[in-house]
Amino acid sequence: MDIAVPRESCRLPGISMAGFRQRVSAPVDIAMVAHPAVTLIVDLSQAGGIVYGTHGRGQRGSFVAGLLPGPLRTGGRQGECLQIRLSPVVSAAVLGAPTELTGTVAALEDVWGRDAGEVEDRLRAATSWDHRFRIAADILGRRLNARPPVDSEVAHVWRRMRTSRGQVRVDGLADEIGWSRKRLWSRFRSQLGITPKRAAQLVRFDHAGHLLAAGHTPASVAAQCGYVDQSHLHREVKAITGTTPTAVATAPWLAIDDRAWPAAPVEAIHTLARAPVPRALTAVGPRAS
Incomplete structure (x- = not known):
């Protein structure tokens, strides 16, 4: 698996990003481990390459895993994805639904609304990981500034x-x-x-x-x-x-x-x-x- 990390200029407080490119031909199945952050997985493959499932139900595409999502597995065939970790403080401002997300896994569109598809298209069309990280930082920064922060x-x-x-x-x-x-x-x-x-x-x-x-x-x-x-x-x-x-x-x-x-x-x-x-x-x- 190839891994890309953003330059310092693309980093925002409380937000971490990494890009992944899977290079195996056979499907993979990886259990995700609980992390003290809300996690966004943006599927950048052309044909819904990311597969995720919890409690025996499987779906395809981009998704959001809240805090303590329970047993969660992800995988698929060759493809690319952008993983974004949001501290709960940042998530409350960027997503605006911390209580509803805790203990759950949801499609990105269900959380982000109609903008999710446009975000995926912009990231997918970018010619480099540096470009993708800049796009993501810009989108997240604007959402962060548009909502009231926590106490x-x-x-x-x-x-x-x-x-x-x-x-x-x-x-x-x-x-x-x-x-x-x-x-x-x-x-x-x-x-x-x-x-x-x-x-x-x-x-x-x-x-x-x-x-x-x-x-x-x-x-x-x-x-x-x-x-x-x-x-x-x-x-x-x-x-x-x-x-x-x-x-x-x-x-x-x-x-x-x-x-x-x-x-x-x-x-x-x-x-x-x-x-x-x-x-x-x-x-x-x-x-x-």
């Missing part, structure tokens, strides 16, 4: 979860932003489509999954990622992926992650807030570049 406090909590790799207490985050736990739970879920606790679990699993794929033992991963023990790691991996840590360690999707998303910086999601982050919070966690 600064919600954006801050998400950033803290990412920088701590999910090892942070929700009660402590509520204290940081000056909200009650109940208010944080309500606002976070209504704007990002997932509870703070579940979001932290997903971020922690993402770190654990990459360590497993890198060859670390389940016992060492459990200790590094803040799980109580190896059994705790097993239960959470099973709940998120429906499989075991051993299976996650050999997942093809994770095997290409470092090539497709090299050293991605922490999203600068503080730039997407309705109001400035409170002064007391600006020193909490590293700032994005």
Whole structure:
């Protein structure tokens, strides 16, 4: 599989992109691994080469996978696709339907509307991956600027979860932003489509999954990622992926992650807030570049 990544000039905060060209003649079938982002797969093949399925139902074409989409497989024959990862904070602004997307997989047209076909045609007609990345960045940037962003406090909590790799207490985050736990739970879920606790679990699993794929033992991963023990790691991996840590360690999707998303910086999601982050919070966690 050939992989293309965008130049620095095409990168937007909270948005990651990678291009894929499949070079095998026989159909492939790859299980996607849950990731703390909403994922857009734009099919650039000429004849609906991308096949995706969840819960035993298969469809063709471009699609959107929300947070925690359940068992999801993708594949097909030779073809090309553009994968776009949106942080939940960005997704709320770009797609405007975070709650409805959580736990689901939907056709891109169902989420993006009539513009989906035009976007596919423009990307398909581009003569290079650099051109495709510029087109996608322009489209996403305009959608991002056209919709109201999430609360600064919600954006801050998400950033803290990412920088701590999910090892942070929700009660402590509520204290940081000056909200009650109940208010944080309500606002976070209504704007990002997932509870703070579940979001932290997903971020922690993402770190654990990459360590497993890198060859670390389940016992060492459990200790590094803040799980109580190896059994705790097993239960959470099973709940998120429906499989075991051993299976996650050999997942093809994770095997290409470092090539497709090299050293991605922490999203600068503080730039997407309705109001400035409170002064007391600006020193909490590293700032994005």
